Amino acid sequence: MTSTAQDLHPAPTLAPGRTILELNGLEKRYPGTHALKPVHLAFKAGEIHAIVGENGAGKSTLIKLLTGVMPRTSGEVIWEGKPTALATPHEAMALGINAVHQEVVLCRHLTVAANMFLGEEESRFGLLQQRAMVKDAQKIIDGLGFDLPAHVMLGDLTIGQQQLIAAARATVRGTKFLIFDEPTAYLTRKEADQLFELIRRLKGEGVTIIYISHRMEEVFELADRVSVLRDGTLVGTRNIAETDEPELVKLMINRSIEQIYHKEHFTPGATIVETKNLSGKGFENVSVTVRAGEIVGLYGLIGAGRSEFVTTLYGRHRKSAGQILWQGKEVQVNSEHDAIRLGMALAPESRRDQGLCLNLPVGMNLNLPIYKRISSNFLISGAKEKAEADRQIADLRIKTPTRHALASSLSGGNQQKIVIGKWLAHGAKLFIFDEPTVGVDVGTKAEIYRLFSTLLSKGAGIILISSYLPEVYELADTLHVFRRGKLVATHGFRTASHEDILGQALAEKQEKSGGQK
Amino acid sequence: MSTEAIAAEKPKRNFNALFGLTLLGLLLLMWIVLAVATPSFATTLNITNLLRQGSLIAILAVGQTFVIITGGIDLSVGAVVGFTTVIVALLINAGWPIWAAVLATLLVGIAIGLFHGFGIVKMGLPPFIITLATMTSLRGIGLLMTNGNSISINSDSFQAFSRGSLAGIPYLFWMVILVAIPSYIFLHHTRWGRYLFSVGSNAEAARLSGVNVPRTIFMAYVLSGLLAAIVGVLLASRIGIGNPTQGDTYELQAIASSVIGGTSLFGAIGSVHGPLIGSFILSTINNGANLLNVNTFWQRVITGLLIIVIVYFDGLRRRGK
Numbered sequence: 011m012t013s014t015a016q017d018l019h020p021a022p023t024l025a026p027g028r029t030i031l032e033l034n035g036l037e038k039r040y041p042g043t044h045a046l047k048p049v050h051l052a053f054k055a056g057e058i059h060a061i062v063g064e065n066g067a068g069k070s071t072l073i074k075l076l077t078g079v080m081p082r083t084s085g086e087v088i089w090e091g092k093p094t095a096l097a098t099p100h101e102a103m104a105l106g107i108n109a110v111h112q113e114v115v116l117c118r119h120l121t122v123a124a125n126m127f128l129g130e131e132e133s134r135f136g137l138l139q140q141r142a143m144v145k146d147a148q149k150i151i152d153g154l155g156f157d158l159p160a161h162v163m164l165g166d167l168t169i170g171q172q173q174l175i176a177a178a179r180a181t182v183r184g185t186k187f188l189i190f191d192e193p194t195a196y197l198t199r200k201e202a203d204q205l206f207e208l209i210r211r212l213k214g215e216g217v218t219i220i221y222i223s224h225r226m227e228e229v230f231e232l233a234d235r236v237s238v239l240r241d242g243t244l245v246g247t248r249n250i251a252e253t254d255e256p257e258l259v260k261l262m263i264n265r266s267i268e269q270i271y272h273k274e275h276f277t278p279g280a281t282i283v284e285t286k287n288l289s290g291k292g293f294e295n296v297s298v299t300v301r302a303g304e305i306v307g308l309y310g311l312i313g314a315g316r317s318e319f320v321t322t323l324y325g326r327h328r329k330s331a332g333q334i335l336w337q338g339k340e341v342q343v344n345s346e347h348d349a350i351r352l353g354m355a356l357a358p359e360s361r362r363d364q365g366l367c368l369n370l371p372v373g374m375n376l377n378l379p380i381y382k383r384i385s386s387n388f389l390i391s392g393a394k395e396k397a398e399a400d401r402q403i404a405d406l407r408i409k410t411p412t413r414h415a416l417a418s419s420l421s422g423g424n425q426q427k428i429v430i431g432k433w434l435a436h437g438a439k440l441f442i443f444d445e446p447t448v449g450v451d452v453g454t455k456a457e458i459y460r461l462f463s464t465l466l467s468k469g470a471g472i473i474l475i476s477s478y479l480p481e482v483y484e485l486a487d488t489l490h491v492f493r494r495g496k497l498v499a500t501h502g503f504r505t506a507s508h509e510d511i512l513g514q515a516l517a518e519k520q521e522k523s524g525g526q527k
Numbered sequence: 528m529s530t531e532a533i534a535a536e537k538p539k540r541n542f543n544a545l546f547g548l549t550l551l552g553l554l555l556l557m558w559i560v561l562a563v564a565t566p567s568f569a570t571t572l573n574i575t576n577l578l579r580q581g582s583l584i585a586i587l588a589v590g591q592t593f594v595i596i597t598g599g600i601d602l603s604v605g606a607v608v609g610f611t612t613v614i615v616a617l618l619i620n621a622g623w624p625i626w627a628a629v630l631a632t633l634l635v636g637i638a639i640g641l642f643h644g645f646g647i648v649k650m651g652l653p654p655f656i657i658t659l660a661t662m663t664s665l666r667g668i669g670l671l672m673t674n675g676n677s678i679s680i681n682s683d684s685f686q687a688f689s690r691g692s693l694a695g696i697p698y699l700f701w702m703v704i705l706v707a708i709p710s711y712i713f714l715h716h717t718r719w720g721r722y723l724f725s726v727g728s729n730a731e732a733a734r735l736s737g738v739n740v741p742r743t744i745f746m747a748y749v750l751s752g753l754l755a756a757i758v759g760v761l762l763a764s765r766i767g768i769g770n771p772t773q774g775d776t777y778e779l780q781a782i783a784s785s786v787i788g789g790t791s792l793f794g795a796i797g798s799v800h801g802p803l804i805g806s807f808i809l810s811t812i813n814n815g816a817n818l819l820n821v822n823t824f825w826q827r828v829i830t831g832l833l834i835i836v837i838v839y840f841d842g843l844r845r846r847g848k
Binding site: 346347350351356358363364365366367368369370374377378379381382385388389390392432436 | 712716717718719721722724725728729731732733734735736737738739795796
């Protein structure tokens with residue numbers, strides 16, 4: 011049942027190619043759903059094994075089974091030749107199985123060092139050795155080449171940096187089998203590169219890596235083998251050298267999508283919004299114009315000032331200088347309320363923190379901005395409330411049993427559709443999307459992009475912020491590059507190369523992380 | 528549409544209604560058991576007394592629920608009750624017409640709610656802290672104003688109200704109905720009610736959706752203050768004195784009623800009928816324990832245990848769905 015004591019110590023290097031973990035008909039049923047149909051799969055020691063699939067394909071279920079978070083319904087798990095129960099997280103950790111989750115599951119109010127040693131604190135005579143832990147943590151972080159301090163509060167770091175800390179933490183625990191669940195969803199390119207370096211190093215040390223990602227280019231960059239899940243079934247495992255993106259996409263969604271990046275060109279109409287030398291906290295002197303029917307892309311590293319610029323435009327922060335012209339007239343946008351009244355809509359970066367009321371029904375979320383309109387004499391019209399919500403659910407193909415289902419019960423992609431849907435009902439003119447496809451699968455991505463076209467065809471304009479270059483590159487009619495709070499370059503649709511744009515975004519740091527697309 | 532489709536369409540609603548019914552079932556069951564076990568329970572005198580006892584907490588619990596739905600808490604309501612008994616007593620004794628004295632007292636309740644809103648929204652204080660502060664201070668101010676003495680209200684017509692009844696039901700219980708119906712409509716059929724839920728669920732998302740979050744928070748505490756002042760007036764009428772120490776632990780009973788009624792202390796979950804039933808469950812426990820000659824000290828213990836049991840089963844039910 012339980013593991014042997016040797017597992018608590020760092021793994022001896024295993025000969026590559028040896029099977030470390032074998033799944034023999036692993037299966038999970040929930041009441042009413044067959045989340046994972048019997049899976050037969052053998053992981054080799056020291057391989058990077060990518061797992062891809064749409065949201066709801068069974069990836070999370072598989073991770074939960076492998077990390078002992080949930081018990082399996084049936085099947086066998088064989089760890090280093092011996093069957094194991096893998097019934098509790100503790101058991102998985104004792105074997106050397108760890109996971110780095112998409113959303114950081116660490117304590118924001120503790121220091122980086124305290125987090126790294128959480129549960130395995132160094133102490134002497136029952137007293138914590140805080141200084142020693144900070145020193146040791148710093149040594150580990152430096153050793154991994156991350157430029158991060160160990161003594162600060164975890165919450166003071168960006169989400170990307172927290173993710174790196176989470177990865178670093180997993181490496182110090184005698185890990186032999188490490189699962190990464192969408193680790194780059196919130197990382198900048200530079201941070202992602204640091205993470206990839208770490209992953210390759212771990213592989214060199216004989217650690218088996220499971221790498222889950224929606225980003226195909228990362229799969230091809232990192233993985234040795236890739237397995238595809240669809241509707242809870244393992245539909246195939248390929249050596250990375252013997253497959254290509256179209257094949258994987260076809261396996262994943264069981265239909266070929268010619269073009270994920272659905273791009274329609276519309277003749278630009280009247281100017282919706284124009285900023286003239288707008289300055290504020292985190293950015294200065296930004297002049298941007300958005301016309302009806304066009305997508306204006308803002309690309310740059312996290313912290314380059316893109317998000318600060320749009321939140322100021324949206325009235326969250328006060329501008330310090332410059333002008334905002336709305337349909338040709340200068341306006342003062344002093345609050346989100348003003349922005350919404352003008353006709354702006356913001357789909358924020360962090361869906362869970364800013365976009366949705368998760369424990370409220372889908373319908374209520376969709377109608378939140380328009381309750382004023384669907385009320386008369388203070389009372390909400392039940393019929394209108396139902397009609398508006400059902401219309402958005404149908405139009406956007408939001409997969410939900412009813413409008414009464416809680417937003418938290420939906421998949422990430424469908425949650426994103428709710429965030430967009432509530433503004434459609436509102437009839438906004440300018441849509442600001444901040445990282446709209448983070449953590450969203452290929453199929454939903456394509457649907458979100460198609461939604462952009464729908465918005466444009468109705469005469470709206472879009473500001474699209476993304477840290478993912480292909481996204482802005484393939485979609486934006488005008489692409490602005492931000493660096494350190496300034497707008498440093500502007501391109502037309504596909505008029506510059508990826509390398510040039512990356513270079514402009516990174517500039518003096520001379521990061522040459524281009525070359526992969 | 529097939530029956531399955533209909534059944535599948537509103538699982539949540541049915542579930543909530545079912546839960547409301549179960550609580551109501553529990554209340555009725557307690558009444559039946561008490562009626563059989565004691566001869567004095569099912570008498571007109573005792574029932575009207577029970578309704579009077581439960582009414583005050585019921586009204587407070589509704590206000591408390593508005594606040595809790597936004598993710599806050601109002602610890603001051605008991606103190607507001609005590610304080611407003613003093614205000615209304617002083618005004619009536621000063622010769623104000625009853626209607627004017629009552630109106631002024633209600634305005635005091637609103638002012639206290641505005642102060643809470645100010646503390647939370649403008650000063651950034653946690654609701655727990657600002658209402659804890661007013662809870663202590665108001666009692667102190669009341670004691671200063673009265674020098675620690677009770678003020679007898681010299682108006683018979685004012686006191687007659689709490690003793691009167693209409694169609695066999697005490698006026699005090701009619702007040703519950705008078706509060707409950709607009710509250711229900713407000714919470715479930717106006718956008719303001721929706722905003723309370725959205726702020727409690729995710730204030731940031733609500734704000735980005737154009738909800739005026741500060742105004743919504745102000746509204747919740749003003750309503751709670753107003754309802755507490757109404758209870759203060761009713762209590763003064765019932766007992767005939769103004770005394771700042773009255774309404775002791777009312778805030779805890781109101782919170783307990785709300786939680787028994789299915790309100791989540793984390794916000795965004797709650798109703799009007801739940802707290803109402805919850806408050807009458809609590810007063811039935813007290814009433815029944817008195818009739819059964821249970822030691823009053825034990826009553827407190829039993830009440831505490833029942834709160835744990837009821838809320839635990841509520842949690843099980845929610846998770847089980």
